[in-house]
Amino acid sequence: MTRSHDRDPFGDFRRVLAVIAHPDDESFGLGAVLSEAVDRDAWAGVVCFTHGESSTLHASPGDLSVLRSQELQAAGAALRLSRVELHRYPDGRLASVPLDDLARHVLRVIGEEHPTHLLVFDPDGVTGHPDHRGVTQAGLAAARAAGLPVLAWTVPRCVAERLNAEFGTAFTGRDPAEIDVTLTVSRERQWRAIACHHSQAVDNPVLRRRLDLLGDREYLRLIHPPTRKGAHTMSYGITVRLPVPFAPTVQRVRAALKEQGFGVLTEIDVQGHPAGEARRRHGELPHSRRVQPIAGPPGSCGRPRHRFAAALQRRCPGRRA
Numbered sequence: 001m002t003r004s005h006d007r008d009p010f011g012d013f014r015r016v017l018a019v020i021a022h023p024d025d026e027s028f029g030l031g032a033v034l035s036e037a038v039d040r041d042a043w044a045g046v047v048c049f050t051h052g053e054s055s056t057l058h059a060s061p062g063d064l065s066v067l068r069s070q071e072l073q074a075a076g077a078a079l080r081l082s083r084v085e086l087h088r089y090p091d092g093r094l095a096s097v098p099l100d101d102l103a104r105h106v107l108r109v110i111g112e113e114h115p116t117h118l119l120v121f122d123p124d125g126v127t128g129h130p131d132h133r134g135v136t137q138a139g140l141a142a143a144r145a146a147g148l149p150v151l152a153w154t155v156p157r158c159v160a161e162r163l164n165a166e167f168g169t170a171f172t173g174r175d176p177a178e179i180d181v182t183l184t185v186s187r188e189r190q191w192r193a194i195a196c197h198h199s200q201a202v203d204n205p206v207l208r209r210r211l212d213l214l215g216d217r218e219y220l221r222l223i224h225p226p227t228r229k230g231a232h233t234m235s236y237g238i239t240v241r242l243p244v245p246f247a248p249t250v251q252r253v254r255a256a257l258k259e260q261g262f263g264v265l266t267e268i269d270v271q272g273h274p275a276g277e278a279r280r281r282h283g284e285l286p287h288s289r290r291v292q293p294i295a296g297p298p299g300s301c302g303r304p305r306h307r308f309a310a311a312l313q314r315r316c317p318g319r320r321a
């Protein structure tokens with residue numbers, strides 16, 4: 001790995017979780033980077049949000065949703081991924097899915113697998129597909145909540161412009177100054193993984209030309225470094241909106257926490273809390289009141305790793321959530 005500056009922005013590159021929109025993104029786009037991670041003895045896994053059923057490419061007979069699910073599993077094995085998680089959100093319409101809904105899956109996997117980095121498509125989507133942009137935003141939201149750095153896969157602007165000129169595509173690229181890491185890669189396993197996506201790869205001259213133009217290089221940006229080493233931010237990992245009154249909900253959450261062995265250590269009414277005041281001044285908490293019970297298992301002494309926070313927020317009817 002070579003870097004465009006002296007500072008190592010990544011620390012250890014030990015566990016990489018890729019967050020993608022479609023089966024084949026892990027291979028066509030991220031395959032060489034994931035291979036490189038595995039070659040460095042890193043754990044690598046992927047969360048994919050659609051079955052890719054809306055693709056215009058359909059080289060194999062059969063239900064595209066089923067085919068592409070099977071192709072993803074095969075490609076994951078070819079790339080030696082330790083985890084492949086596939087969800088059934090609508091292909092082509094991810095932008096209409098609430099960000100929290102997507103981000104909660106990423107946060108759950110972060111909690112289970114403890115990645116050191118997320119790997120996503122660059123926020124501009126790289127290929128111009130809106131699903132790529134939507135999923136990257138979900139990845140970034142999860143990364144912010146978990147305090148994780150994000151590696152964003154991109155291509156040099158000259159490569160994007162060449163592809164667009166030759167094929168009329170909508171690739172977006174980055175200038176050298178915007179690229180943090182240039183990886184020297186082997187594409188051997190990436191090609192094997194690409195071959196697993198038979199329904200998409202048989203007639204795909206754009207893919208072949210892109211890999212030809214990139215040669216043995218891949219390009220990454222660091223777009224969400226933690227504020228300091230080991231920093232973790234507390235945020236809303238999961239948001240659930242309930243059409244029920246506020247006070248009984250608080251009681252039911254208390255009971256549920258107790259049932260799971262958690263006791264409420266303290267409660268913060270952020271109506272009078274500086275953070276709450278600041279957010280209200282910025283218009284984020286108009287006329288709302290938030291009660292935040294901080295709970296932990298009995299005897300935990302509130303140590304961070306044992307702490308659990310549940311935030312309950314009451315919204316006034318008719319106000320923007």
Ligand SMILES: [Zn+2]
Nearest residue numbers: 021022025129
């Ligand atoms: Zn895609």
